[in-house]
Amino acid sequence: MPTEKNRFYAKLLCARNLIFFLFVSGNSLAQETIVKGKVTDANSGDPIPFVNVIYQGTSIGTTSDFNGNYTIKTTTPGDTIVASYIGYNPRKKAVGKGGTQVVNFQLGEAATQLQEIVISAGENPAYEILRKVVRNKSKNDKRKLTAYEYDTYTKIEIDVDNITDKFRERKIIKKITQVLDSVERMAGEDGKPILPLFISESVSKFYYRDNPQLQFENILKSKINGVGVEDGTLVTQLVGSSFQEYNFYQNWLNIVTKEFVSPIADGWRLYYDYDLTDSVYIGDDYCYRLDFTPKSPQDLAFTGTIWITKESSALKQIDVTVNKQANLNFVEKIKVQQELEPTSEGAWLPVKTRVLIDVSELTNTSAGMLAKFYTSNKNFVVNKPREPVFYQHPIVMAEDARLNENEEHWDTLRHEPLSETERNVYKMIDTLQNIPIVKTYIDLAKIFVNGYFDAGKIYIGPYIGFVAANNLEGLRLQAGFKTSIDFSNKWVLRGQLGYGFKDEKLKYAASVQYIASREKWTTISLRTRSDIGRVGVDDETLADNYIFLAAQRWGNYRRGYYFDETRFNFQRELFKGFTQRFAVKRLTFQPEFEFGYTQPDDVNGDTLSNFQTSELIIESRYARDELFIQDDNERISLGAIKWPIITLRYTHGFKGIFGSDFDYTKWRLSIFKRIKFGPLGVAYLNTTGEYTMGSAAYPLLTPHLGNQSPFYTIITYNLMDYGEFVSDRYVSLQYQHHFEGFLLNRIPLMRKLKWRLVGSANVIYGSMSNANKKLIPLEADSDTPKYLPVGTFDRNKPYVELGYGVENIFRFIRVDFVHRLTYLDKTVNPDVRKFGVLVSFQFTL
Structure with a gap:
């Protein structure tokens, strides 16, 4: 029989179990x-x-x-x-x-990005964290890896933003009201409407190796939809991940062609103020959060936040912004966000990167523009370098990359699915492209940007040369064309006709080019032309400066001449960065100014004016890290990144061949380098040396390019007269230094103006041999040249001009103050200019 005591314990046990059951049930049933x-x-x-x-x-x-x-x-x-x-x-x-x-x-953005940072007594605790970051760069920086490769997905979107009521009243905008109504709905309850113009997606395989530094991107698939974008071959090469590389372990990052100092640069304390604000787990990594601001708001520096891991002092996440206070033009804001993960070898690689560039409105009635870039990387393989030949071409597009698979297939390629808004962007761009007035404006914009009118299989232009006026031709009208890739992807035909109403002469140019290989860029071309030129303006050397060459057709032709030319050219890239060129050229020279020369072996000393020459040209060019992209049948250089561009040219003139009058040999070596100076800005150095053996009339030597206009030109000697100096052996240096906001950013009254200092130096050390001087006829019983005196350098005296100035005045104007320091004797040159104030116009960020 149970006792009373046992019954009591039994009841107590039941009560306890009931309470426990109710407690557990209550918690389990509590709604989440x-x-x-x-x-x-x-x-x-x-x-x-x-x-x-x-x-x-x-x-x-x-x-x-x-x-x-x-x-x-x-x-x-x-x-x-x-x-x-x-x-x-x-x-x-x-x-x-x-x-x-x-x-x-x-x-919505706040008026200020960060609260004022207050540092208490003692050392700022953020400093020790940053010192550890710098000490551990050698372990965490991806540049420590001998090689890496990964799968990458890139998405780019370009939109019109700041759509104001004034902007809506513009004629073309009223025509797209239906699209703008859709934009309003897409923006959401708190968002500002943006009008999409372009969206692209690409899937690539990216490869990098060190020693030598080489990279290669194989674009496997690409999907492009944009207002005015048709073929997309060129754009496809530009929207890959190669142009979305941001490594904050570098001291300086290149963004929109400008150099920005990293918040974890070796000299971080010189540029930023920091505050340790939090510590938090991000995934499995315990991280310190540091907020920072630039010491000078006008510097090219960031405001933002970094997350640094406690264990390895590595950069885990970063969110940085450059605001409109920075010394930049047309840019309202730049924002970069990045997330990194460690590799098996310890170095950290970015897994996700997002960049936003907000371009400001140019006028009160215009809108702004947003450029948004997103990159996702995965499937990393490290320290398995491939053979250098594998990286022969920096960017390659698969043959079927532009074949648009259906949306279901793209869903399997994307690293993350598109948002509903992004899917609507594709639809809205299609709608925009089908509006008639938009098509018209697109066609006009293409003519302005490309210089040609697209007529299908041919391009008509370039428009910049349609009209000119000068003292020899009077009014000149010109028309031309070139074939497109729709005509042929192997053959390129070009033609041009011009007519001067004063000299009543027809000028022409015709050429044919055969693209033998795109893998190792190889071309064979033949050109013939008849036109006018200026002594000292070498259109072969200045071929990339087409605006300068077009401007030469205007004004007074000092030392102008008519010529007929035929040229054969063969060019091939033998290996990455090294291009070999072989050319044969025949030229006739018919001066329109007082000019004369004597033949080297003419005992009678007869004075001649016309001449002919036949030349063989062999040129080697090495640019180790120059980046090229292909635009239909043209190859476009985006410049070298780190290494100089070195060009060696051999030219030989053969006397007697095709009526040639001279026998001579010229050697020319030129080196061009872009030099980064960190806080001191960036410089461009171009140095050239040339040596001529044999004798030739002075137009075939090197008449140094002067400038007698009021405009500053970086490729000329700006206080030298046209044809003032001629050399057959020389060394020259042309140096431009852009100080960006250095110094002027520190002057309170100058900060808002955003002016930038610039410096320049032009130096030539040269001479002319006695053999070539003897070809210039002299006045009777005098040492003075008979025809328009030609100046030559003293052997021990260089030509020097130094300049300083200010650029970015009203964002477009540059003013240079140039001093000529040598050859100032007015008895030799009564018109010598010792000092000049020159103006130029430029578009820079």
């Missing part, structure tokens, strides 16, 4: 609340990563991921959640309790 959504920028529509989303007044919350998505799960919810992030105004939204809810935020 799930709130999820996306945080985007109200201006651009881009996702905002790293945003704090929490229940108001609690510590319950989370941080948005790189794509702006967040999820909060809790059994003790409040009724309001708050989204906040540095540089943005916080937003609150009401939420319910229980179930799953979607709450999206659109955050």
Whole structure:
């Protein structure tokens, strides 16, 4: 029989079990609340990563991921959640309790990006973290790897933003009202409408190796849709990941052609103020959060936040912004966000990068522009370099890259799915392209940018040479054409006809080019032409400066001449960076100024004026890291990155062949280099040396290019008269230094003007041999040249001109103050200019 005591314990046990059951059941049955959504920028529509989303007044919350998505799960919810992030105004939204809810935020930018940083007594705790970052760069920087490769997905979108009421009133904009109405709906409740113009996606395989530094991108698939974009072959090469490389372990980053100092540069303390604001787990990494601002707002530096891992002092995440206070033109804001992960070898590689460039409105009635870039990388393979020949071409596009598979196939290629807004962008661009007035404006814009009118299989132009006027020809009219890739991807035909109404002479040019290989760029061409020229203007050397050459057809032709020329040219890239060229040229020279010479072996000393020459040209050019892209049948250089461009040219004139009058040999070596000076800006150095053996009339030597106009030109000697000096052996140096905002940014009254200092130096050390001097006829019983005196250098005295000036005046104007330091004797040259104030116009960021 159970005792009373046993009954009591049994009841107590039952009560305990009942209480425990009710407690557990109550908790298990308590309803869980799930709130999820996306945080985007109200201006651009881009996702905002790293945003704090929490229940108001609690510590319950989370941080948005790189794509702006967040999820909060809790059994003790409040009724309001708050989204906040540095540089943005916080937003609150009401939420319910229980179930799953979607709450999206659109955050507007705050007036100021960071609160004032206050440093207490003692060392700033952020400093020791940054010192560790610098000490561990050799371990964490991806440049320590001998090689790496990965799969990459790139997405680019270009939009019109700041669509004001004044902008809407413009004639062309009224024609696209239907599209603008759709834009309003896409913007969302808090967002500002943007008008999409271009969107592209590409999937590539990217390869890099060190020693030698080589890279190669194989674009496997590309999808492009843009207003005015048709073929997309050129654009496809530009939208890959090769142009989206941002390594903050470098001291300086090149963005929109400008050099920005990294917040983890070796000299970080010179440029930034820092504040240690938080420590948090990001995935499995415990990280310190550091906020920073530039010491000088006008410097090319960032404002933002970095997350540094505690264990390895590596950069885990970064979010930086360049605001309109910086010394930049036409740019309202640049924003870069990046997330990195460690590789098996310890170095960290970026897995996701997002870049936004906000271009400001040029006038009150115009709109701005947004350029948005997103890159995702995965499947890393490190320290397995391939043979150098594998990297022969920096960018290669697969033959079927532009074959548009259906949307379902692209969903398997993308690293993340497109948002609903991005899918609508494709549809809106298609609508825009089919509006008649938009098509008309696109055609006009293409003519302006390309210089040619696209007539299908041929291009008509270039328009810049249609009209000219000078003292020899009077009014000159000209028309021309070249064939497109639709005509042939092997053959390129060009033709040009011009007529002068004063000299009543017809000028012409015709050429045919055969592209023998695109793999190792190989071309064979033949050209014939009859035209006018100026002594000292070498159109072969200045071929890339087509605006300068077109401008030479205007004004007074000092030392002008008529010529007939036939040229054969063969060119091939033998290996990466090394191009070999072979050419044969025949030229006749018929001067329109007082000119004379004597033949080297003419004992009678007869004075002649016309001559002919036949030349063989062999040229070797080496540019180790020059980047090329192919635009239909043309190959375009984007310049060298780190190494100089070296060109060696051999020219030999054969007397007696095709009536040639001279026998001579010329050797020329030129070196061009872009030099980065960090906080001191960037410089461009061009040095050339040439040596001529044998005798020839002075137009076949080197008449140094002077400038008697009021405009400054970087390729001329700006205080030298046209044809003032001629050499057959010389060494020259032309140096331009752009100081960006150095010094002027530190002067309070100058900061708002955003003027920039510039310096220049032009030096020639040269001479002319006695053999060539003897070919110039002299006045009777005098040492003075008979025809328009030709100046020559003293052997021990260089020509020197130094300049200094200010650029970026009203964003377009440059003023240079140039001093000529040598050859100032007015008895030799009564018109010598010792000092000049010259103006030029330029478009720079």
